[in-house]
Amino acid sequence: MGNFLKTAENPLDYVEIKTDGTSHISIKEPRLCKEQCENKPCTYYCPTRVFYWDGDTQNIQVIYARCVECGACPYGCPHGNIDWHFPAGGYGVLYRHG
Amino acid sequence: MGNDRYDAIVVGAGPAGSAAAMTMAKNNMSVLLIERGEYAGAKNVFGGSVYRQPIEILIPAFWEEAPLERPVVSDELWLMDNDSAVKIGFTGLKFAKPPYNKFTAIRAKFDRWLADKAVKAGTRLITNTLVKDLLYEKTGIFDRKVSGVILESGDRIYSDIVILAEGVSGNLVEKAGLREKITPDDLTLYVKEILELPSGKVEERFNLEKNEGASIGMVGYPSSGAIGKGAIFTNKDSLSIMVGAYLNQIIDKGLNPHLLLKRLKQHPMVKRLIEGAKTVEFQAHTIPKGGYEQIPQLSAPGVMVTGDAAIMISGRRGTDLAMLTGMFAGEIAAQAKAAQDFSGEMLASYDRKVKNSFFMKDIAAGKGAKKYYELHPDADFLLSKAANDAAYDYFTVDLLSFNIKLEKIMGELKNMQPLPKTASDLYHGYLHWGVF
Numbered sequence A: 001m002g003n004f005l006k007t008a009e010n011p012l013d014y015v016e017i018k019t020d021g022t023s024h025i026s027i028k029e030p031r032l033c034k035e036q037c038e039n040k041p042c043t044y045y046c047p048t049r050v051f052y053w054d055g056d057t058q059n060i061q062v063i064y065a066r067c068v069e070c071g072a073c074p075y076g077c078p079h080g081n082i083d084w085h086f087p088a089g090g091y092g093v094l095y096r097h098g
Numbered sequence B: 001m002g003n004d005r006y007d008a009i010v011v012g013a014g015p016a017g018s019a020a021a022m023t024m025a026k027n028n029m030s031v032l033l034i035e036r037g038e039y040a041g042a043k044n045v046f047g048g049s050v051y052r053q054p055i056e057i058l059i060p061a062f063w064e065e066a067p068l069e070r071p072v073v074s075d076e077l078w079l080m081d082n083d084s085a086v087k088i089g090f091t092g093l094k095f096a097k098p099p100y101n102k103f104t105a106i107r108a109k110f111d112r113w114l115a116d117k118a119v120k121a122g123t124r125l126i127t128n129t130l131v132k133d134l135l136y137e138k139t140g141i142f143d144r145k146v147s148g149v150i151l152e153s154g155d156r157i158y159s160d161i162v163i164l165a166e167g168v169s170g171n172l173v174e175k176a177g178l179r180e181k182i183t184p185d186d187l188t189l190y191v192k193e194i195l196e197l198p199s200g201k202v203e204e205r206f207n208l209e210k211n212e213g214a215s216i217g218m219v220g221y222p223s224s225g226a227i228g229k230g231a232i233f234t235n236k237d238s239l240s241i242m243v244g245a246y247l248n249q250i251i252d253k254g255l256n257p258h259l260l261l262k263r264l265k266q267h268p269m270v271k272r273l274i275e276g277a278k279t280v281e282f283q284a285h286t287i288p289k290g291g292y293e294q295i296p297q298l299s300a301p302g303v304m305v306t307g308d309a310a311i312m313i314s315g316r317r318g319t320d321l322a323m324l325t326g327m328f329a330g331e332i333a334a335q336a337k338a339a340q341d342f343s344g345e346m347l348a349s350y351d352r353k354v355k356n357s358f359f360m361k362d363i364a365a366g367k368g369a370k371k372y373y374e375l376h377p378d379a380d381f382l383l384s385k386a387a388n389d390a391a392y393d394y395f396t397v398d399l400l401s402f403n404i405k406l407e408k409i410m411g412e413l414k415n416m417q418p419l420p421k422t423a424s425d426l427y428h429g430y431l432h433w434g435v436f
């Protein structure tokens, strides 16, 4: 499948997310991503691509401000390596048409 | 925080939480309803439609006041292939009139309205507030009872009863030790777009009159080989289009949900329905599909679990089951208050009430589906393919006699996979596709 970060249409153009400057998502053990996770499913199951593999640093990068709290994390990571919490009350995704 | 003690605290102002709060407030209990979103519904996503009969139990003739989109008169299931679809459907115009059957809705409006009903009944609602954990008091050497909640600010609020209505995440249910860890095969992940389209166009394209709505469920093509579904619902002047699949299959097959939706929107039979419609919102949400085996312990001393947090999902029914379980929990809470007994034995009557309900029988009947699809993740895809190939043969006007033609179709069906497997896929499809 293609990479929508590189296509013109971006789902984040159509959703309101209020961020408070603190990430509610982190990777517990970055080495595990590099050494034990071949397919890196977090980089594709996440509907808004919060996670991407950074070839330079050899790490998964997390852009928490893209998260729409769909609920797939933390269950999607086969190694249980994603530390995911709700954003603070009143922050995060704000749907008008759910 | 002013009053820091209530008869009951409800976590989450979705349909389950608001129904519970409203029921208790009507029974003269002091109730605090806590929601992490800016307003009730700000975090919530569904297809979808709400069903008249179950909701009417809680709020008679709700359709006269609730913010609803269209009463649904037409339901179709499409078994889809690349450029064709076998359509199964029903249109019943009786459903356009009171008391109706079901309505399309927008959760940001519906949930807000329902929370407001709870407030009007006497509930205190606070939004923008995340509940971090439960509070406990000791009731014996080994026994404890839930006695309130801790907010992210560190504030503690006390109550005789806490009702958990936190939705699919079930964080607090897990923390309270009431449910086991869930896995990706217990969840389906859906993405959805709201597409703005003038009401006249909605009616023209879906063959509807002014106050009529339609829903289309789609299997086969939309989930690209994973077990999942696509759907379109007509709102007043927009369409809801969505697609999703089991999370473990999304992971195994390397699918990105947003790209699945983009692909569905480009299907030639979908494209003509949404042509010119403008995307106004993108959404994503999971559904707890774990079924019967995953249902948590529904109560413990001082606490009850409702709605998605309790895995109350049967086919596409979820909002109504959330409201019913919320109402049940509220009723038991009122009885507990009257008896001043918040023990495990007292609250276990909530478990019994849920377990004896009609929907629990459905949830139990759906038991085999998850296992079946684990063994045959391609069942929907093969079935849709077979149905479309057979239909192409059947509807092609050719030069064969009818009997020869039927023999040919049967031969092709058998070639694809053994007939008993097709029958079995169809049976499990029937169980799994459910109502829309």
Ligand SMILES: Cc1cc2nc3c(=O)[nH]c(=O)nc-3n(C[C@H](O)[C@H](O)[C@H](O)COP(=O)(O)OP(=O)(O)OC[C@H]3O[C@@H](n4cnc5c(N)ncnc54)[C@H](O)[C@@H]3O)c2cc1C
Pocket: B011, B012, B013, B014, B015, B016, B017, B034, B035, B036, B037, B040, B041, B042, B043, B044, B045, B046, B047, B048, B049, B050, B051, B129, B130, B131, B132, B165, B166, B167, B168, B169, B190, B191, B192, B242, B285, B286, B287, B306, B307, B308, B309, B312, B313, B316, B317, B318, B319, B320, B322, B436
């Ligand atoms: C794509 C999709 C399509 C669906 N289609 C349909 C359909 O057509 N018909 C139907 O009947 N059902 C449908 N459902 C299912 C239905 O949406 C759910 O079953 C229903 O929303 C469950 O209600 P709930 O109140 O249990 O949880 P939710 O609606 O999820 O509400 C939970 C609330 O709790 C809040 N919350 C959570 N944790 C905390 C905390 N710690 N502190 C404070 N607040 C908290 C959340 O912000 C949220 O407002 C669909 C679901 C999805 C995802």
Ligand code: SF4
Pocket: A027, A032, A033, A034, A037, A039, A040, A041, A042, A043, A051, A060, A076, A077, A078, A079, A080, A081, A082
């Ligand atoms: S799926 Fe988990 S282990 Fe794999 S790369 Fe992502 S976070 Fe790391």
Ligand code: SF4
Pocket: A025, A045, A046, A047, A048, A049, A050, A066, A067, A068, A069, A070, A071, A072, A073, B284
């Ligand atoms: S919760 Fe959903 S949107 Fe947020 S990071 Fe995980 S997969 Fe992405």
